[in-house]
Amino acid sequence: MGCSSSLPDRTSGRLAGPNIENGGAPDPKNLRVKLVLLGDSGVGKSCIVLRFVRGQFDPTSKVTVGASFLSQTIALQDSTTVKFEIWDTAGQERYAALAPLYYRGAAVAVVVYDITSPDSFTKAQYWVKELQKHGSPDIVMALVGNKADLQEKREVPVQDGIDYAEKNGMFFIETSAKTADNINQLFEEIAKRLPRPPSS
Amino acid sequence: MTELSFNLLHTLEPRRDAYGFALRPQHAQRYREYANIYKEEEGERSDKWKDFLEQIAKSSQPCSSEEEYKERLHAEDTECKAETISESKEGDDSRSGKSISDGSEESDPKKEGQLSKETKTHKLQTWAQIRPSLGAIEKMMSFRVQKRKNMIDERETVNGNHLPSIEEAESLGGASDDEKDCVNETSDDNENATRTEPTPVDEVSPKHFFPWKEELESLVRGGVPKDLRGEVWQAFVGVKARRVERYYQDLVAQEANDGGSKVHDDSSGVFKKWRRQIEKDIPRTFPGHPALDADGRNSLRRVLLAYARHNPSVGYCQAMNFFAGLLLLLMPEENAFWTLVGIIDDYFDGYYTEEMIESQVDQLVFEEVMRERFPKLVNHLDYLGVQVAWISGPWFLSIFVNMLPWESVFRVWDVLLFEGTRVMLFQTALALMELYGPALVTTKDAGDAITLLQSLTGSTFDSSQLVLTACMGFLAVTEARLQELRKKHRPAVLVVVEERSKRGRAWKDSKGLASKLYSFKHDPGSLIEEKECTEGGNNPADGDKSPLESHSSNLDELLNSLNVDSEVDSLPDLQEQVVWLKVELCRLLEEKRGAILRAEELETALMEMVKQDNRRQLSARVELLEQEVTELKQVLADKREQETAMLQVLMRVEQEQRVTEDARIIAEQDAAAQRYAVHVLQEKYEKAMASLAETQKKVVIAESMLEATLQYESGQSKALSSPGYMRILSTSRNDNSTRKMGLLSFGLGWRDKNKGKTTKVEESNESKSTNEGIDPKSSGNETKNEEQET
Numbered sequence: 001m002g003c004s005s006s007l008p009d010r011t012s013g014r015l016a017g018p019n020i021e022n023g024g025a026p027d028p029k030n031l032r033v034k035l036v037l038l039g040d041s042g043v044g045k046s047c048i049v050l051r052f053v054r055g056q057f058d059p060t061s062k063v064t065v066g067a068s069f070l071s072q073t074i075a076l077q078d079s080t081t082v083k084f085e086i087w088d089t090a091g092q093e094r095y096a097a098l099a100p101l102y103y104r105g106a107a108v109a110v111v112v113y114d115i116t117s118p119d120s121f122t123k124a125q126y127w128v129k130e131l132q133k134h135g136s137p138d139i140v141m142a143l144v145g146n147k148a149d150l151q152e153k154r155e156v157p158v159q160d161g162i163d164y165a166e167k168n169g170m171f172f173i174e175t176s177a178k179t180a181d182n183i184n185q186l187f188e189e190i191a192k193r194l195p196r197p198p199s200s
Numbered sequence: 201m202t203e204l205s206f207n208l209l210h211t212l213e214p215r216r217d218a219y220g221f222a223l224r225p226q227h228a229q230r231y232r233e234y235a236n237i238y239k240e241e242e243g244e245r246s247d248k249w250k251d252f253l254e255q256i257a258k259s260s261q262p263c264s265s266e267e268e269y270k271e272r273l274h275a276e277d278t279e280c281k282a283e284t285i286s287e288s289k290e291g292d293d294s295r296s297g298k299s300i301s302d303g304s305e306e307s308d309p310k311k312e313g314q315l316s317k318e319t320k321t322h323k324l325q326t327w328a329q330i331r332p333s334l335g336a337i338e339k340m341m342s343f344r345v346q347k348r349k350n351m352i353d354e355r356e357t358v359n360g361n362h363l364p365s366i367e368e369a370e371s372l373g374g375a376s377d378d379e380k381d382c383v384n385e386t387s388d389d390n391e392n393a394t395r396t397e398p399t400p401v402d403e404v405s406p407k408h409f410f411p412w413k414e415e416l417e418s419l420v421r422g423g424v425p426k427d428l429r430g431e432v433w434q435a436f437v438g439v440k441a442r443r444v445e446r447y448y449q450d451l452v453a454q455e456a457n458d459g460g461s462k463v464h465d466d467s468s469g470v471f472k473k474w475r476r477q478i479e480k481d482i483p484r485t486f487p488g489h490p491a492l493d494a495d496g497r498n499s500l501r502r503v504l505l506a507y508a509r510h511n512p513s514v515g516y517c518q519a520m521n522f523f524a525g526l527l528l529l530l531m532p533e534e535n536a537f538w539t540l541v542g543i544i545d546d547y548f549d550g551y552y553t554e555e556m557i558e559s560q561v562d563q564l565v566f567e568e569v570m571r572e573r574f575p576k577l578v579n580h581l582d583y584l585g586v587q588v589a590w591i592s593g594p595w596f597l598s599i600f601v602n603m604l605p606w607e608s609v610f611r612v613w614d615v616l617l618f619e620g621t622r623v624m625l626f627q628t629a630l631a632l633m634e635l636y637g638p639a640l641v642t643t644k645d646a647g648d649a650i651t652l653l654q655s656l657t658g659s660t661f662d663s664s665q666l667v668l669t670a671c672m673g674f675l676a677v678t679e680a681r682l683q684e685l686r687k688k689h690r691p692a693v694l695v696v697v698e699e700r701s702k703r704g705r706a707w708k709d710s711k712g713l714a715s716k717l718y719s720f721k722h723d724p725g726s727l728i729e730e731k732e733c734t735e736g737g738n739n740p741a742d743g744d745k746s747p748l749e750s751h752s753s754n755l756d757e758l759l760n761s762l763n764v765d766s767e768v769d770s771l772p773d774l775q776e777q778v779v780w781l782k783v784e785l786c787r788l789l790e791e792k793r794g795a796i797l798r799a800e801e802l803e804t805a806l807m808e809m810v811k812q813d814n815r816r817q818l819s820a821r822v823e824l825l826e827q828e829v830t831e832l833k834q835v836l837a838d839k840r841e842q843e844t845a846m847l848q849v850l851m852r853v854e855q856e857q858r859v860t861e862d863a864r865i866i867a868e869q870d871a872a873a874q875r876y877a878v879h880v881l882q883e884k885y886e887k888a889m890a891s892l893a894e895t896q897k898k899v900v901i902a903e904s905m906l907e908a909t910l911q912y913e914s915g916q917s918k919a920l921s922s923p924g925y926m927r928i929l930s931t932s933r934n935d936n937s938t939r940k941m942g943l944l945s946f947g948l949g950w951r952d953k954n955k956g957k958t959t960k961v962e963e964s965n966e967s968k969s970t971n972e973g974i975d976p977k978s979s980g981n982e983t984k985n986e987e988q989e990t
Contacts, residue, residue: 032645041518042480060487062602065519066594069654071647085647087590092477092518097556097700101589133703 028197031082035190036103038127039112040120041091044146047177048112049088052187057178064090067102074187082191084108100134108140108190113161115145115174116153121160128168140193141170144186149176218426219529219606220490227605227659234661238607241664246425253333256412326448327534330431330440337432340410342441344620345542420618421671423611423663430530436617437542439535448534451506474508474516485521491529499533500524507540514544517552522601547620551597555697557690562596563589564689565682566626573630573674577637584646591653592629600628608663615667621679624670630677631670632657695807698800 037045046064050056053072067090073083087102089095103109109131113124124143131141143165145156158174165172171189175182217223218238223231330338410416424432434440458471482497482504492500503524508515523543527536544551550558567588571578581588599616600609616624633640636656643649660666 032647034646041477042484058487060483062487063481063484063518063521065522065598065602067590068594069590069647069650071651083645083647085650090518093473094517094552094554094556097560097697098593101587101593105585 029080031080031191031194031196032085033082033108033191033194034085034087034106035108035110036087036089036099036106037110037112038089038099038103038131039091039144040114040117040123041093043091043112043114043117043120044177045091045112046088048110048144048146048175048183048186049086051177051180051183053086055180057180059178064088066090066095066098072187074184074191076188076191082194084187096130099130103131103135105136106139107136107194108142109135110142110144110186110190111170112144112146113156114147115156115161116147116150118155121145121156125164128164128170132168138195140190140195141168142186142190143168143170143172145172145174146177148174148181149179216490217606219610221486221606222488224658227661230659230661231605234607238663241423242426245423246427248419248422249425249428252412252415252419256336257333259412326532328532330434330535334428334431334435336410337416338435338438338440340413341436341620342438344546345438345441417618420614421667423667424614429610429614430527430535433527433613433617434531434535434539436620437539437546439538439542442538442542443534447510448506448537451509452502455502455505455509470512470515471508475505477518478504478508478516478521481518481521485525489525489529492525496528499528499536503528503533503537503540506537507544510541511545513554514552515554517556519597519599519601520544520552522598526601543617547616547622555701557693557697558686559593559597560693560696561686561690562622562625563593564692565685566592566596566629568685568689569626569630569677570633574633574637577633577641580641580643581649584643584649586646586649591650595629595632595657596622596625599625603657604666605659605661605663608660608666611663611667612670615671621682623677623679623682626677626682627670627674628666630674631666632660634669634673635660635666695804698804702800702804 037049039045046061046068047057049070050058050061053070068088069086070088071083071085073081075081087106089099089102109127111124111127111131113120128141128143131139135141143161145158145161161172161174164170171193173182173186173189175186177183215223215225215228217231218235478501482501485500486492489496500521504516504520507520507524514520520540524536524540527539530536531539548558551562552559567578570588578588595603600612603609604612612624612628616622632653636653639656640649640653643652
């Protein structure tokens with residue numbers, strides 16, 4: 001059971017599939033990506049993930065303690081697949097102390113705010129700065145304004161989001177986990193922006 | 201109060217488990233399988249506990265037996281002490297409770313029934329004594345709390361009737377630091393420290409007074425019966441010993457006042473923040489649970505807000521909502537509050553504070569223990585790039601709530617609360633790794649490993665297996681060992697925390713703390729405004745400026761309470777003194793902060809240097825290894841190429857072989873056809889030969905006949921030399937003879953010709969030439985022609 005654990009190539013011989021990668025050359029056709037969601041408490045991080053992975057929406061979802069994990073694979077038009085390994089982190093400020101554990105080594109960071117809460121937008125900017133300082137240098141960052149279905153309660157103008165994202169070289173999109181608006185687009189766009197390993 | 205609704209709901213809605221929690225659809229099937237096992241276990245359990253409680257009730261009767269007498273004496277001694285304390289606090293109900301339990305065992309169940317009925321009927325009751333039969337356990341456990349309690353007592357007497365508010369809470373929080381170690385060490389002599397009576401009894405560990413402790417331990421591992429659980433937990437945590445009369449109500453009242461009128465001085469930034477967070481989280485705590493209706497949520501809110509006031513160094517941390525919610529399902533509101541106090545202040549001291557230091561330390565400790573116990577598994581996880589803390593972090597922080605099935609959560613909590621340490625956290629996590637490690641090492645990528653572990657953990661319905669594996673399989677994981685490891689890993693965490701807080705300071709308003717506080721003196725409103733605006737503007741930094749924040753919040757609280765005092769006194773020069781004192785205090789704090797900062801800076805600089813040194817070495821090694829790896833990869837690639845080349849060659853050879861084989865088969869078929877043709881030819885040849893022989897015979901006959909005829913003719917011509925006759929005869933005979941001659945000459949010629957042909961056919965038979973296919977036809981034709989001619 002456990003004896004061959006650290007030598008996965010041994011038994012598979014020359015039939016070794018393309019996905020066996022010793023951190024070296026990943027398969028350019030089947031990417032695996034670690035993605036972390038950051039943002040203020042209650043902006044809908046978990047809801048975005050649940051919508052994307054399970055296609056569900058629960059208006060009274062549970063508080064996330066620490067972090068939770070889900071994964072989802074999507075296929076792109078150029079016949080590549082991207083497997084997102086999603087870490088959904090807890091939103092409360094003090095849990096920021098644990099966030100490095102999850103964003104370290106992440107290829108993608110999705111910073112979420114709530115378009116009805118300027119506070120959450122400020123918090124999002126804090127996360128962007130933190131990631132710029134301590135995240136991977138080539139991390140792909142997306143700024144997401146969630147709860148776009150609550151137009152009448154909007155307090156963060158779209159333009160603010162666009163401007164801030166542009167200034168920081170991020171990809172920007174407004175989503176609604178409730179109506180599923182732009183959720184898949186968000187992840188597809190991210191997939192397109194991923195740095196591709198040189199195809200051999 | 202909730203039990204009834206659970207049962208009702210359970211029958212109505214099978215989507216929820218016996219505790220009223222929603223079941224995940226993928227687990228419904230397995231839950232149903234285990235529901236009967238749970239029921240069975242529950243039955244056994246309640247019998248065992250009943251016997252046990254009866255037994256200890258009997259044994260705690262004074263002078264019950266001679267052998268126990270001496271011990272009883274000692275026990276009585278401590279009991280009395282414990283009771284005098286509780287009496288001073290809670291009046292005389294504990295005494296009466298005890299006398300009932302001492303009275304007769306038979307009356308116990310009745311009393312219990314009465315009690316639980318009471319809790320059911322008086323829904324608004326926020327505090328209830330636990331049943332007397334658990335008194336002995338409660339007494340034993342309250343040893344752990346004794347010291348803390350004494351300190352509170354002292355505070356109480358000093359403060360008189362003053363509201364036991366933030367000041368006290370603060371001292372409580374402060375005391376907890378010093379106390380932590382003492383409490384965690386088995387509370388042998390903690391009484392000695394504060395008590396003046398130097399009785400030898402105090403030196404003996406509680407085990408001596410409670411010979412049934414081990415039996416209780418094994419019972420707890422087997423699980424606490426459902427209907428006793430709420431009260432047993434309270435007994436374990438020592439709620440009675442912790443409780444201060446009116447303390448909870450005062451906190452709630454205070455909070456209600458502040459929450460209502462936000463203009464009030466007291467509503468400082470942190471409280472507002474916590475209040476907002478609690479509001480956000482209440483609907484997200486066990487959403488849809490039948491017991492958390494409007495009333496239930498209000499209770500939850502009150503408990504959480506009261507706790508935030510009680511211990512501002514923690515305030516409110518996500519996860520506490522689940523704990524409070526869970527406790528509220530099992531006990532009345534105030535009991536839940538005190539149980540929560542016990543868990544967060546004692547068992548998880550330093551876990552849920554702004555910096556979450558102990559929680560981070562525990563993760564490092566757990567990783568080390570994992571490496572010791574499961575080196576192969578950890579190797580595999582390392583290889584996949586999975587950090588143990590990613591998974592264990594949420595487990596520890598939530599104390600497995602929402603991570604395991606509920607039955608298992610309760611079983612783990614039973615042991616954890618009984619032990620009064622976090623050992624069970626580690627043991628449970630290790631047990632899960634033991635149970636699921638073999639499956640984990642088969643995974644091929646990080647995502648699969650984590651998903652697998654999450655789903656396996658979420659379906660750990662066999663709660664007995666889990667708890668027994670945890671308790672029996674990892675006996676070497678003890679509190680002492682954990683403390684040792686914690687001490688080892690704590691400095692690393694502190695360094696990181698300091699770095700973060702320093703970074704956070706960059707975000708901070710340029711205005712110093714002192715100036716802020718000074719302005720507070722002149723215009724209390726302005727500080728609040730400022731606080732608000734800094735909160736709005738610098739909100740994200742809050743997480744980072746943590747130590748400072750809690751500092752300032754504590755300070756604010758202190759100042760606030762001072763302010764209240766001065767308002768009450770309303771003496772001008774006293775107020776001035778207060779102001780001066782405040783300024784002085786600010787100055788001192790500023791100085792202290794400066795000193796701490798400098799010390800931190802030096803420390804981090806040192807650490808940086810050490811780290812950089814290490815880093816250089818490491819990076820050199822990493823480079824070397826990387827080079828090796830690339831070389832090896834190169835070699836591997838070359839080998840592969842060679843292999844494929846070889847393979848291609850092999851393939852080509854194989855193909856050629858196949859072609860030649862095909863050719864051979866075709867040739868063989870040809871040969872067979874030819875052989876057949878030859879055979880046919882042979883037959884024809886024989887036939888032809890036979891007919892030739894016949895013809896030859898005929899020819900011979902014809903020849904002999906011809907000769908005979910010739911002889912006869914010559915004989916005749918000699919005899920009949922008459923010309924007339926000769927003429928007639930000659931004409932007729934001429935005719936005949938020419939015909940016969942022709943036939944004869946032909947026959948002779950053909951014979952000669954045939955002789956030549958025979959040799960030819962024989963030649964062709966021997967050579968088996970390729971153009972033989974055509975030959976039989978032509979020869980056949982020839983023979984046909986010949987036959988026709990003959």
